[in-house]
Amino acid sequence: MTVLEVEAARRLGERNLWAFLGCYYLDGGGEKTLGAGGIRFTDFDGTATISETTIGGAGTGVDLQNCSGTFTFSDTNITDTSGVAFNVEGGSAMVAFTGLIAQSNNAAAVSVSGGHTGTLTFTPGTEGDDVVSATGGTGLQFAAAHGTYTFGQVTLNGGDAGIDITGGSTGTFAFSSGSITNPIGTAVTIDGGTATVSLGTTIENNADHSVVVQNMTGGTIAFSYGITDTGTGVSLHDNSDTTITFSGLLDLNTGANDAVNLANNTDSTITFNGVTIETTGGQGFAATGGGTVVFAAGTTNTISTTTGIGLHLDGVTIGNDGMSFESISVNGAANGILLADVTGGTIGVGASGAAAGDGGTLANTTGDAVSATNVADLWLNYMTISGAGGDAVHVVHNDDNASWVTINQTNLSGFAGQGVELAATGAGQMTFDLTTNTFSGSTGEESILLNIDDSAKTVLMTIADNTVNNGAGYSALALNVAGTGSSNAKTVTTLIDGNTFTNDSATAATADISNTAWGALNATVTDNTLNNADAGGTECRIVSNAATATVFLNLNGNIAGSGGGTYDLTNTAGTFKVYNLADVGTNNSGTVNQTGSLTNSTTAPPTP
Structure with a gap:
């Protein structure tokens, strides 16, 4: 392939590349098309301005290897490269990119790795347009990325195009708007590190997880918009000292898979602003092994499963606003509601009901329909509990903490215990x-x-x-x-x-x-x-x-x-x-x- 290469202290020579005073320009009075190659900078510490350029074809579009320079890409389009469209590996490069990165091949649209510590900003050529559009490949990939990364609108729709932040990344990531739609893998993966992430895209997923956040040792993760998932749900596990916020509605219908699974999130705070959950064999909402779970006040939350446990909480703290559900329903699960060692605010079901059943129906559980051990505050209202293989409601209090359990306006029938x-x-x-x-x-x-x-x-x-x-x-x-x-x-x-x-x-x-x-x-x-x-x-x-x-x-x-x-x-x-x-x-x-x-x-x- 044809590659325009720039190495430290090297004069560029021909091909409309001029070099003077340490500043490198790809220009020349008109649009350039590099149809069979791209641009590579290696160990570059100068200033480069590249404008009105279209890059496509075989190989990597833009490749910055261990650079510490400053790069400006204006009116630049990178389209359907066979390799990574925009690749940054190592260094501390500062990049301002304006234009479009489009990827339909089996490669990343943007990849940052190798301990990069600079600032990358990607802005669309026209306000309201995409700066990244991927209908194939792996989308936006960050591994050991420790800089600042800001993106305008991104649309990831096809292949395995999602967002992955891995390798102990500690950087700051902002994705202002756009959408992630039905990748074949996980839509958003954040694995390890202490990153600060602000995600302003919607997420739709029908195959794998919509969100996985794991192994974080700090950081703040914010999802600003709704998530629709008919795949394998949201999984947040083995994080510590991490703040994760979902500001939009989670609409999850995950079949045999758990809709929301939080596990071992020590000293972490996870906030939800509305969940609508349906499963068959999967658990509806499960949070175990530490951390604080916050349901924002005034939100609407419902759970409906068949053989999956509806609500499962063990060893977690509920935020001051409590955890309120309009209804929880199961039919044939081991338990409908399973709670153990839950501190903090109130867990409430059916508070706005008017008749038994408005708060949900727990039917035909093989064990206790509701099992609550050492729960700080539980209110069950306007529920129907029938056909339990154990007790309809089984409450245990055996620790030194205060506990308050209220059952109100509920019909209980056909219990074996x-x-x-x-x-x-x-x-x-x-x-x-x-x-x-x-x-x-x-x-x-x-x-x-x-x-x-x-x-x-x-x-x-x-x-x-x-x-x-x-x-x-x-x-x-x-x-x-x-x-x-x-x-x-x-x-x-x-x-x-x-x-x-x-x-x-x-x-x-x-x-x-x-x-x-x-x-x-x-x-x-x-x-x-x-x-x-x-x-x-x-x-x-x-x-x-x-x-x-x-x-x-x-x-x-x-x-x-x-x-x-x-x-x-x-x-x-x-x-x-x-x-x-x-x-x-x-x-x-x-x-x-x-x-x-x-x-x-x-x-x-x-x-x-």
């Missing part, structure tokens, strides 16, 4: 609220099972305005407070108000409450309707059964068995105080049976 199970054994304060929910069709055990044990110290619970029908021969509500030793002394305060509880059992009370712990149970049980369909059964049983236990009870305004049911209040050991004990029989509809020593209190127990 419990409808809602709480196992609170951690020293941090536990707040647990069940309000205006419906439980039915149980094939398992208790509809609501609340176990407070071991190191639990302060537990606040509100069970209000629920309709609970247990058809499996167990209690509709079971509350057990346990734990021995003064170091595990606890105070459990609960309000059970305005509920309708129904079961059918000769042995299990409709509502069964006991304290066998070192500590106090403050129970306000008011205005409930309790029915045990078994003629020999009991509607309400409340027991103190440890020398170190205290039960402080307000029992008022309840109806047991349409007025013919029973309340069994038993003090086997410990202290059992009842607010207005003398009137407890008349203040409730049904028969109140007292066993053991019960004492009167003229004040009511505290409520949560």
Whole structure:
């Protein structure tokens, strides 16, 4: 091929190349066409101006090898070279390029590598036009690029034309506008280094990942516009001290692949401004192994999967604005929502709903539909949870951090385990609220099972305005407070108000409450309707059964068995105080049976 070469301290001679005073010009009064070659500068430290030039054909278009000079390319078009259209390797060259780089062959449009530290600026010849247009090849490639790189509009549409920033790059990259459409590989890859990247292009992807950011040790990555993905989604993993922001909507429909997968992003902050997710077997949104996940306030977020877990969070922190979903739905997954060791802000589902199901449907999970372990703040609203192979909602609190879980306006049915199970054994304060929910069709055990044990110290619970029908021969509500030793002394305060509880059992009370712990149970049980369909059964049983236990009870305004049911209040050991004990029989509809020593209190127990 014909190549115009410039080496350090070499006179250029012919071919319309003039050299004077260390300044090199490719000019000569008119447009030049280098149809069978390009321009190569090697170890060049001068100033070069190249104008009105078209480069195409075999080989590399412009090749800057270990240069430290200043280059101006004006009205320059590089078209369909068989090699890299514009290549910079090493050095600290300063480049101002105006024109168009077009690539349809199997090569990069722009490649920067080898530790380059200069400044490259690519501007279109006409405002609003492309400066880079690639319908083939690998697009924009940067490896060990440590300079500043600024691009006007880029359109990458074909072949594997995307943007790759790899090799520990530490530079600053700005892509002001344009689009990346359906490369055969990943649309944007950023691998290693501490780069600062601002990407103003839209991204559409139907084959591989739309975005992969991995192995970063710092830096800031900003995606300004939306991403549409029917391929393998967004993957951000093994980054540390990195800030990544998605300012546009992520519209992801990834089939058997995870839509969003964040893993091991230690001390990193990742921000989203709206996600719409659909998968079949892939997880909807997964974030595990560290980092802070921020969902911007006021954004709309939805997840719908079949056998993939809808929302999976483990070991991450939620930003102050919380993580809010309009709805989360699954059908046949292992879990619908799987949470463990999640700190920070609120995770909320269905807050804007008006009826059960508006917050999504978790159907036919093989395990617990919702599994939440040591979650700082979780609100489930207006959901439908049906056919769980385990519990409908399983909550564990076993650490020293505070936890607050609320389930509201939700229908729970057909669960093989419990409808809602709480196992609170951690020293941090536990707040647990069940309000205006419906439980039915149980094939398992208790509809609501609340176990407070071991190191639990302060537990606040509100069970209000629920309709609970247990058809499996167990209690509709079971509350057990346990734990021995003064170091595990606890105070459990609960309000059970305005509920309708129904079961059918000769042995299990409709509502069964006991304290066998070192500590106090403050129970306000008011205005409930309790029915045990078994003629020999009991509607309400409340027991103190440890020398170190205290039960402080307000029992008022309840109806047991349409007025013919029973309340069994038993003090086997410990202290059992009842607010207005003398009137407890008349203040409730049904028969109140007292066993053991019960004492009167003229004040009511505290409520949560």
